[in-house]
Amino acid sequence: xxxxxxxxxxxxxxxxxxxxxxxxxxxxxxxxxxxxxxxxxxxxxxxxxxxxxxxxxxxxxxxxxxxxxxxxxxxxxxxxxxxxxxxxxxxxxxxxxxxxxxxxxxxxxxxxxxxxxxxxxxxxxxxxxxxxxxxxxxxxxxxxxxxxxxxxxxxxxxxxxxxxxxxxxxxxxxxxxxxxxxxxxxxxxxxxxxxxxxxxxxxxxxxxxxxx
Numbered sequence: 001x002x003x004x005x006x007x008x009x010x011x012x013x014x015x016x017x018x019x020x021x022x023x024x025x026x027x028x029x030x031x032x033x034x035x036x037x038x039x040x041x042x043x044x045x046x047x048x049x050x051x052x053x054x055x056x057x058x059x060x061x062x063x064x065x066x067x068x069x070x071x072x073x074x075x076x077x078x079x080x081x082x083x084x085x086x087x088x089x090x091x092x093x094x095x096x097x098x099x100x101x102x103x104x105x106x107x108x109x110x111x112x113x114x115x116x117x118x119x120x121x122x123x124x125x126x127x128x129x130x131x132x133x134x135x136x137x138x139x140x141x142x143x144x145x146x147x148x149x150x151x152x153x154x155x156x157x158x159x160x161x162x163x164x165x166x167x168x169x170x171x172x173x174x175x176x177x178x179x180x181x182x183x184x185x186x187x188x189x190x191x192x193x194x195x196x197x198x199x200x201x202x203x204x205x206x207x208x209x210x211x212x
Contacts, residue, residue: 022090023056024048025111027103029096029120029168030065037061040095040119058089064098065168073102080110089114094137096120097169104132122173142174145181152189161185162192 026044030037041059048055060080064072092107092114094100100118107114118137121128129135152158163178165171175195182191 021054021056023058023088025058025060025084025089025092027092027094027099028059028061029094029098030061031063032061034065036120037095044093044095062099062102065166068167069098069101069169073105076102077106077110084110091115091117094118097122097173100137101169104129120170122170123177142177144174144177145184148181148185148189152185158189160190160192162194164194167195 026041028037028041032038045057048057062072062076089111092103092111094103094116095118097120100116100121103111103116107116113134115134116132116137118135118139121137121139122142124139148161151161163175165175165178175193185191
């Protein structure tokens, strides 16, 4: 993990009065039940629950692993505009790339001035948040070559490695990184790319019911 800090103390930027309960919106890129999303959500809610004051938590799932961001972003913009027109958030937390991309392009319209904390970003560079005020977060750094090497040490008889991937921004970035690392193992293993499979096929793969 790589921590990225920008600007002053985010949590202190929204004053907490004794008569008001601060409100936090957690904006998830993906759908309920997705293992990564649920584990991050549980961690966030646990951490927020340790505060010595009450916090009201709202949660939204953007479902962009199932539906493309091009399809969902305009619909979600209208939904959130209608749903939260009379509400105020003291902080918005985004998980993975699509949620932050959505918020950065629409914060001034939907949630002007609300501080942002992001997590789970892939292929992060400082230029991505250059000029953005009141933002901080944590980015991911994956060691694919090291992961493949460890897998081969644990399974020395393996001849094939299957790479299951989707077409989300995270998936595309991970696939590019994988293709950069794959030549290091060309004389030891053969890779099989399984790209953008439907949900039924992914389910069968995880249960070991598909022969490659």
